[in-house]
Amino acid sequence: MTTFEITNLVKNFGKFTALDGVNMSAKPGEVHAFLGPNGSGKTTTIRCLLAILKATSGTVTLFGQDAWKNAVELHKKIAFVPGDVNLWPNLTGGEVIDLFLSMRRAGQTDKVRLERLKEQFELDPGKKCRTYSKGNRQKVALIAALASDAELFVLDEPTSGLDPLMEKVFQDRIGELKKEGRTVLLSSHIMSEVEKLADTVSIIREGKIVAGGSMSQIAEKAGGKTLEEFFLSEYEGGRGI
């Protein structure tokens, strides 16, 4: 059974077609990398998956159920980190983490794991969110997500503001999740991260999936090129290098 499955997803904003027939899926225990240039439709796809946007046509299923209709129930099994983390300036980081965890309504949180993550990410949870830098706001969202007992982790460029040490903490935790049989949808621009973590890849351009498959298939397609060169050529599409 797939964790999520997106079939022929189309999303229009007025006359503009943001997604033009996207197909994508992932199985338990799989880290699925989601790549594409800015504005290509990554975030829109993720928002449709999370029922924040309503699909114009096509189907989106999570754990075999309709993602829009059963959104609230399904979200108990999901942890999410948005690409642009906006927090409430007058709440502290610790308060936001607790709020996020309790709003998932997935029973008791593993307190030990939560405290360990706070330590590993070196977050001061007693500070108001207005005083946090971009990296620290991202840490708040990441800790709340990684501490949760979710089946699917949807991470939209989660490490863009983190330093290499924190990046390492993040990668270790993703490795653990993979071993536990959980699914990760990872949108990222950091090629080394993708190369290290991903099992499967989808590349989106102008609202369409232009390449996809397992990492070994991608390596085959790439031929002699490095992964980075291959991705760049896919990003550029017909324009070529």
Place this chain on the structure above:
Amino acid sequence: MRSIYGFGRYFRFLLRRERAMSAVWIVCVAGSALLFAGMYPGLFPDKESMLTMATTMNTPAMVALMGPVYGLESMTTAVIMAQECLIWFVMAVAIMNIFFVNRHTRVDEELGRHEMLRALPVGRLTGAVTTLFGAFALNAVISIITALGFMMLHIEGVTAAGAFSYSLSMGVQGFLFAALTLLAAQLFSTSRGVTGSVFALLGLFYTMRMSGDMAGNALSIISPLGLGLRVYAFYEDNFVPILILLLEAVVTGTAALLICAGRDLGEGILPARKGREHASRFLRGELGLAWRLSRGTIFAWGLGLFALGASYGSVLGQIDAFVNDNEMIQKILNTVGSYDITNNYIVLILAIGAILSSVPVMLLAGRIHAEEKHGRLEQLFAKAVPRMKMFLAYITLALLESFLSLFLLTLGLFTAAWSTGAVELGPLLKAGFAYLPALWVMLSLSVLLVGAFPRLTALVWVVFSYSFLMMYFGRLFDLPEWVHKLSPFGNVPQLPVQEFRLEPLIVMAALSLILGAIGVVRYGRRDIG
């Protein structure tokens, strides 16, 4: 002079940043000071009406509100105007200075903009000195424009000395608050802490002046706001208080600069208060979050509406005498029925207060849309948070706010007017709560717009402005009935002057229920963000 190196360029940059904001403040403060002054000859056409007003003002409630009465033996229009207006314009100028200094000091520092400027070849104190100098210039410009404007208006009793004692009292107190804000910006490490502490100080000064003036002791003169009134503009024109206030400002500003020279960028002298590391049990749900994000609005408006009711209520005892001599005010009050003047006045206060009470109600109902625009909702809705539940949490708070704001408004009115014996709490509450359905219409309109037409949420403020204009000016002109009824507030029976009628209230309550339900259901179905 190394510490203020680059002052000239920094000041030009400050002017560039301020050209819109400060211009608006100058026009608003000086413009409204002159506009109000220009209305006074019409409000008090003869000596008799002035003396009546002066008598009204010479009661404890009014002295508490506006300060001591002076010049009774040679009353002029200018003296009456100064007594009634000066304190309010001083407060406005103080607020302007607090915001001005804060945005050029601690806000810049907090957002990391100041560090980019400090990385340029500028001195350690250039920013602070430039800001203080800018505040001085701003207050000077406002003072001079106001003074010259007074001299050009033809108001009885205006002299050059009076015009300058009035406007310089205003300007120097503004400058004092600029210096106080600069000092606070050295002490606190967050911009909230800075504005919060100086606003608290402003409130303290006002209270000191109030109790000092009522008891007739020196507490009032220790408060800058009380000292500033002792210029006795257009009567004694005493410039000594202005010099003392200027000295206070210079001392405060110097202290601020000394601290600034010795502290690290980004730090305050007082340590930042450490927040909670964990959310309280209450915060962990939709209603808890909505409350946490709205409680500031609820407290501030509650206090404000109570004060509004109290300030209107405090003149209730003298209203008969006052209104009998004033044709324009009679016209505003009297179009409702042929009841006595006190009751007509109550009707008007409640109508204005009820319209203002709708503001926090609409703010709370629309808060979820503000959250959406700030990009904070997607994280919540990615969790097991039903959209309707989140929306209903805000709506519940807005609904409670509708009761609370009308209650506090009425209670304020009653508390201040109680001693006159002109009001009873029961009937007054009934008259106030009659506006509940009108508030619900405004509430449900906000809900409908947020749920179904998120791009048109500003429409609710159009309805609000229309209602306000109708309530104030609609009475001056003879407009057809339906023009009044277009505003929800025009359909409320105006107790205690009019008869109580239940039907319009039921219709409005039902209408709100329908509009609200449509809004909530549509909210569950639309795109977020």
